[in-house]
Amino acid sequence: MKLHTVCLFLNLAAFWLLNSGHNTLLILLLGLASILLVLVISHKMDVVDHESQPLYLTRNIFSYYLWLTKEIIKANIVVVKHIWLGNQSISPTLRTIKISQKTDMGKVIYANSITLTPGTVAIDIIDDEVVVHALLKQDIESLLAGEMDRRVSQLER
Amino acid sequence: MDIIINISGALFLLIGSFLCISGGVGLLRFPDFYTRMHAVGVTDTLGAGMILIGLMFYSPDFLTFSKLVIILLLTLLIGPTTSHVLAKAAMHNNLMPKLQQEDNIKETSSSNY
Numbered sequence: 001m002k003l004h005t006v007c008l009f010l011n012l013a014a015f016w017l018l019n020s021g022h023n024t025l026l027i028l029l030l031g032l033a034s035i036l037l038v039l040v041i042s043h044k045m046d047v048v049d050h051e052s053q054p055l056y057l058t059r060n061i062f063s064y065y066l067w068l069t070k071e072i073i074k075a076n077i078v079v080v081k082h083i084w085l086g087n088q089s090i091s092p093t094l095r096t097i098k099i100s101q102k103t104d105m106g107k108v109i110y111a112n113s114i115t116l117t118p119g120t121v122a123i124d125i126i127d128d129e130v131v132v133h134a135l136l137k138q139d140i141e142s143l144l145a146g147e148m149d150r151r152v153s154q155l156e157r
Numbered sequence: 158m159d160i161i162i163n164i165s166g167a168l169f170l171l172i173g174s175f176l177c178i179s180g181g182v183g184l185l186r187f188p189d190f191y192t193r194m195h196a197v198g199v200t201d202t203l204g205a206g207m208i209l210i211g212l213m214f215y216s217p218d219f220l221t222f223s224k225l226v227i228i229l230l231l232t233l234l235i236g237p238t239t240s241h242v243l244a245k246a247a248m249h250n251n252l253m254p255k256l257q258q259e260d261n262i263k264e265t266s267s268s269n270y
Contacts, residue, residue, distance in 0.1 A: 018223040076203040080176065083183035083196055091257040092192050115237035118198035121191070123244045133244065133254060135195040 004053040079118040091137045106156045166214030173207030191254040201236035
């Protein structure tokens with residue numbers, strides 16, 4: 001709890017400093033006052049916890065982002081190719097896919113990654129299955145192969 | 158050094174514009190709602206991302222640069238959320254996607270709906 005508060009304070013301070021750019025005493029004090037107000041309010045709302053400040057993710061998240069960026073660039077090239085090739089070249093597919101994540105955070109990261117990659121959209125999550133619509137049949141097959149699923153599960157631990 | 162920054166910034170802006178135009182063409186060209194959403198995904202992620210990265214090359218100071226980074230992160234978070242909400246709303250109102258194979262529909266409906 002204490003760690004999460006400190007982390008939220010640092011985030012808000014960085015956000016204020018990067019957005020304002022004025023370094024006079026008055027503006028800095030006003031910034032400090034508003035940060036403290038936000039801290040008090042979020043403590044009253046009881047939202048400062050591992051869900052709003054997922055510190056345990058920071059260990060592995062950056063390598064995951066690198067891998068995800070690479071996948072997004074690859075998927076973009078494929079989708080743009082099929083846009084210019086036209087309607088005959090696409091094979092829209094709807095399918096449910098099993099997910100192995102246990103926590104809510106893991107499920108959200110996995111579904112968000114599916115939607116962020118062009119060519120696949122996560123439509124719904126029902127218990128431990130996610131409904132995916134894909135532009136191409138290959139996209140579904142590569143999701144079924146489970147590379148992304150494995151990497152997100154690694155983040156959870 | 159200046160000329161390298163200029164040229165690479167322009168290159169990123171050019172690729173980003175091309176991707177955005179491709180997304181627009183796909184939006185007009187694809188057959189139904191769900192496939193059109195995939196075309197918008199291109200504009201969402203790499204199109205906007207490339208343009209913002211291109212603008213980062215031209216930013217005069219660190220503050221502008223950091224604001225562009227914040228905008229990029231915001232777009233990457235908002236894009237998938239809105240597409241998911243759109244797709245879910247369409248599905249809840251019983252808009253079925255046009256699919257290539259008929260057996261796909263049976264498979265999904267037997268396991269899910």
